Amino acid sequence: MRLHRLVLTNYRGVAHREIEFPERGVVVVSGANEIGKSSMIEALDLLLESKDRSAKKDVKQVKPTHADVGAEVTAEISTGPYRFVYHKRFHKAPETGLTVLAPRREQLTGDEAHERVRAMLAETMDTGLWQAQRVLQAASTAAVDLSGCDALSRALDVAAGDTATLSGTEPILIERIDTEYARYFTPTGRPTGEWAAAVSALADADAEVTRCTELLAEVEERVQRHAELSEQLAGLTADQVAADARQRAAQGAGATITALREQLRAAELEATTAEATGAVAETARTERVRLRDELESRSAAVAALDPEIGEAVKAGAVAENASDAADLAAAKADRELAAAAERVETARRVVELLAARDEADRLADRLARIEVTERDLEQVLAQLAGIVVTEPALRRIEDAAAALDRAQASLAAISASLEFIAAADVELVIDGERTLLPTGQSWSTTVTDGTQVDLPGLLSVRVMPGDSARAASAKSAAAQDELADALAAAKAADLAEARGADQRRRELQGRRDQLTAALAALRGDDDVAALRARLAQLRGDHSDLAAEVTPEAARADRDAAEALRTQADTDCQSRRQAAMDAAARRTETATRVTLLKDKAATQRAELEAVSSRLATARGLVSDEDVTANAEAHREALRVVQQRVAALSEELGAAAPDAIDAELAAADAAAQELRTRHAETARELHEVQVELAVFGTQGRRGRLDAAQTAREHAAAEHDRIGQRARAVSLLRSTMNRHRDDTRRRYVEPFRAEIQRLGGYVFGADFEVDVDTDLKISARTLDGRTVPYESLSGGAKEQLGILTRLAGATLVAKEDSVPVVIDDALGFTDPDRLEKMGAVFDAVGAAGQVIVLTCSPDRYRSVKDAHRIDLSA
Template sequence: MKLHRLILRNYRGIAFRDIEFPDHGVVVVSGANEIGKSSMIEALDLLLRAKDRSTKKEVKQVKPTHVDEGAEITAIISTGPYRFEYYKRFHKRPETRLTVSTPAREQLTGDEAHDRVEGILAETVDTELWQAQRVLQSASTASVDLSSCDALARALDVAAGQASTLSGAEPLLIDRIESEFRQYFTATGRPSGQWATAIARLRDATQRVEDCRAAVDEVDDAVLRHAALADGLEQLTSRRATAAARRDAAMQAAAVVARLEERLSAARALAEPAERTREAAEAAVNERRRLRADLTERSATIESLDVSARAAAEELSDAEEAAASAAAVAETARVAVEGCQLRVDTARVTGERIARRAEARRVRARLVKVDAVSAELATVTDELATITLTDAVLVDLERAALAVEKAAAKAELASARIELAVPRQLEVLVDGRPVRLLKGESWSHQVTTAAAVELPGMLTVRVVPGTPAADSQDVLDRARRVLTLLLDEAGAADLDAARALDVRRRELVASRERLRATLDAHLGDESLETLRARAAALDASLADEADDDIDAAAAAAALEAALQAQRSARAAHESASTAATAAASRAAAEASAAAVLQARLATARDEVAAATERLARQRDSISDDDLAITAEAEAERAKGVLAQVLAIEAELAAAAPAAVATELREATRHAAELDDRHVEVSGQLREVAAQLQVYGTEGRKGRLDAAQTEYEHAAAEHDRMRRRAGAVHLLQSVMTRHREESRLRYVDPFRAEVERLGRIVFGDDFAVEIDGDLRILNRTLDGRTVPFDSLSGGAKEQLGIVARLASAALVAKDDGVPVVIDDALGFSDCNRLARMGEVFDAVGGDGQVIVLTCSPERYAGIVGAKRLELTA
């Protein structure tokens, strides 16, 4: 397949483009970004795949936005024995036209044309190879997949020496084996079709037999369970009688224990009041003893507090005298600090006046510098404003001058030439202009427009140039007019003057930027108005002050002396204040301690009086001796009641109440369990009897026989299908293994071609490892092997292009497709770019390589390339 011509009209942002491609070799198509280089590949794919009425997203996206028209694509293609021109218009007024010129002329339209092109491509083009032979911007570093390319496989078979053994029917045989395989298995090897049906039938029959056998076994189990339940019910009846007798005996023992517990409760009811009375009498005796001891202790405390209070009063007097003395010293130090502060303020005012004068001098100096730089900047700006030349205009001038040179060269090549030679001196008129010719002299003139050579009174010769020369002259005239307009716009007489003017403009721009930077440095963070305002404010603040000559050093020394005196006075004041505060705190603490002692003394006296009064009242009620006799009597009565309680508790313990209660619970529980079990077994026996009556009417044994018969038929069918499916699976696996072995054999020719081309780029020690799917696994260079995925982006790009060019070199001439490289080698250095150019030259041959790029200098090393430049 070869692409001879591609015409786009109203495609995306492309108004019109017509490109003719050479039949073989490398063609480099260059143009700026977004000019529509990648769109040409997209347009060719849409032309070959999509119908003109398609509403797919990929078709809608190419609709032009600059005009209300449909996108149009035309291509002239040759493939196999066919050469045809194919046209489609999408979106508005859809149309498809096909003109086949060879081997027989055909003209078709609409869907017939679309279907015919698809048939031609299916017959003559390996579509997998067509897709694989592209290096796109979005995947330039991805590994190329050539495993599905039949054309490359055929070429590698020939290169591997297998072509003579092939009959041509191998793909058909493999397809038939695959078709037969799919009748029994899915693509992943799982059973399907008749084989899956036989497996399912056997599985269902097996399950049916198991279900019917389980139903028969269920009847047998029910018979055995009925007999077991009858025996169990008889045994439960005997055990219930024994359990009832045990429960009655336990209830009698529990009644005896209950009577003993009632007697014990009555005795304890009498013992508790007696014990509380005894405890109250004993507590009263103890309280009387405590009051006597407390009164004695509080009397001793009063004497101690009285001595401490007198000592605290003496210490308080001494502390108050010391606090008054310290306060007087602190007041004297404070007055000294205020005097020193006045001296410091006077010295600071003098220093600030000196600083303002120095600041005013610095600001005035900055203003002088700013004014000078501003004046120079204004001069440069004014001169720069008179220059209308810009970078864009200069670029346009350079292009226009180059266009004039190219047009002049083309006009000179296309124009006719008048040559005159005379044997004697003669004067002729050329377009009305006299030309004097000397004897033996020859004269020539290029003719791009109509010209007349006249020999007055004798002969007039008119020379009219052909269309190419006239067109070339028109192009030259237009180019000169454009150059003249641009020179007028730039304000220059010629290109050299414009270049000199641009140099001056750049110098002025650099000076302007330098002056602006200098001005910004002088101004800093302030504006010029702010700086002038600050200078005026400083001058105003100094206007009212006497212009006396103050020594800055003397003023600083005076300020330092004042500050030193102030620090000393403050230190003395702080020391005196601290001492005064400490003395006042001590006096306050002494006063607080004395007050606390006085309060404690008064409280103690009040408590002693209250305790004495309380003891007297209690003794009036009952004397100390009577209180002791009453306590002893209550203790004896409580002791007798407690002895009666202990005797009853011993009798109750001998009756073992816990064991009796446990036996009663166990006997009652056991009897209840046997009753419940008797009811449960009776119910189960009735249910099993009812089930046996139902089972007898279902005919479960007959269903089991029918299920076993179906199982035998299903097993026979399963065995037959298993043998057929196994044979097909074995045949498919053997053919697949042989096909994989064949692929491994033709890996060697492909690797040899890749290494041949790769050594041009990477050096003589370059080697690669390639798997059965013709993918590059790793690269070896300088004895180091690196996996493909770990290589740099540039190396991946270069290897991808080398692999595609190697496949293009191996594929037969009739099976070849264009290799399309869209703006690749962006990751390659200059050295690698030059070597890649040698690779392109090495595989140019009969193949077609189309390179699309916005950087044509990358491919400058391709010596034999044809170069086309796209313009908007």
């Protein structure tokens, strides 16, 4: 397909526009935004796809809003052997007109014209390729899908060396297979339609047969269960009679054991009472013995405390005297330490005053050096201020001098030389000046601006330079003026003086930097005024210091004072510790005396209390009566314990555990049999009721009907399943062969993309292309990046390269225009330049239409035909 001419009238905001396109090559159509570039593609699609009376939304949207007229589109197109002019007017007074120019002239109107164009395009043009070969603004970075383009597939078959002859109906056959496959399966391979209905119907029939079978089996299971329960109930009745007899025998033996246990329990209670009473009597006897023993021990303790108290009083007096003496020694040591500390402080003050005097001397020297450095720096800065020559000025002078030398050398090389040799004495007038030339002498000059030589009364000679010499002379004069201006600006007579001034400036700058660094080092972070104030303060601090005092003597006196203070401090600490120890011993002895006295008073009070309690107890019961009462209770407890032992022996001989176990087992067995008998009877009654209900449901007939329906569903399932499996096998076989074919022609397609991409990305550019002819990854500089991870600019460039590769591969009769709508907006200037070479390489083989509002993006396309819509 080729687009030769496109005419829009009253289309959106376009009143009238007619554009003619060359048959091949790159056409760059440029214009401002909203001038109607994208509308050209839209108008062409509406012309080819929509009828003139269409009420679709995309047709309504193109109606102009400024006038009540219909939008008109006219295009001249060639496709295959046909060339025609096609016209439509939409909205108001719709009409369609077709004039076929070749291979034979035809004229049609209305729907007949519309259908004729559709037939010609279907016969000669791959509509999938026409839609794919567009780069639109909204999807310039989307991956290109050319897998459905039959024209490209045929071209790639040829490029891949496939010699099979195609009938042209292969895509239709695949579509028909896919349509038939869709009757039975979803795109994911699951049953659908009548095949899904057949599968579902068979599954439902199987489920119904299973359900009816289970219902009939339930009836049979209930009949069998009724017989089993009847048999179990008869057996349980016989077992219950025997269990009742066993239970009665066990209950009689258990009554005997219960009586023995009651007698034993009464004897054990009596023994417990006797044991408690005897324990009370024994406790009273033990308490009476304890009181007698405690009275004796406390009397002995009181007698032993009096000598110990006397010794403690004597030790306390000695400790008090020692503490007083230690306190006096510690106070003396404190006074000696204070005197030594005062002497140390005095010595340190002298050392600090000497240090301040030394610091003042150093600070005065530093301030003097700062003043000298500042004066030197001021002198250097004053000299620098008088030098006008700077590095840029010197470079200007040197460049001007060099330019003058080059101009003069060039002028000398191309200018003519004029020389006179006198054969006799002669007087010449050269440029108005008289010159006497003796015999044999010569005179010469270089002719730059023209020279006139007169021989008065005889001859006048004028020598003029050529154009190149005059130009060189003018250039030399300009260089001379530039040098003079540069020297004047630098206040220098010549280049040597300017260089000397620059050298002196450099030396002064170095000296300035040295002085600045020295001054910064002398000042440091300090302020000079603060340094002077510090100097005045230091001189005032040591003004009362004697001049004969030396630092060495002051430090020696300080060290001696500190040693004396250290010794005094050591003595003071030891004496303080001794005083603290003596005071602690005094406190300890006083505390011991107090504790012993308190202990003696406590012992006497407790002795009196014990004596009082013992006298009171003896007044109530004598010691002998307490002892006799305890012996009588021990004898009564022994008699009761003997009776408990006899009853325990009799109960053990009767085997109470075995009798208890037998009674429990007999009770449990009887209760279990009664429970099982009742449960079995209940279950038997429920089964009888269920069998009565089942007899009214006709479950056998329902199973027969379900089996018949299942046979019909199975037959229908087999019939439809054979067709579904056949079309599935056919589709998988066709897809396998189609995939094999695609794998063969992916390589020539990839090679063409890499060939065109070499113009933009270089020789190491590679791409991976899948069987759907989509770029899956790009390799550049040895690094492979998935397509989706590329930048927007790279995706846009690869999209254009893919479409251009398809355009170069398809056969001439199958080619369609490649339309690029305002693309390459993400592309940098370097790649824009290289993309121009790609367009030039492809343009010779097909038709490429570029719509853009930035024509500079495509200035590198050298062979482009350019159309400016704003012109």
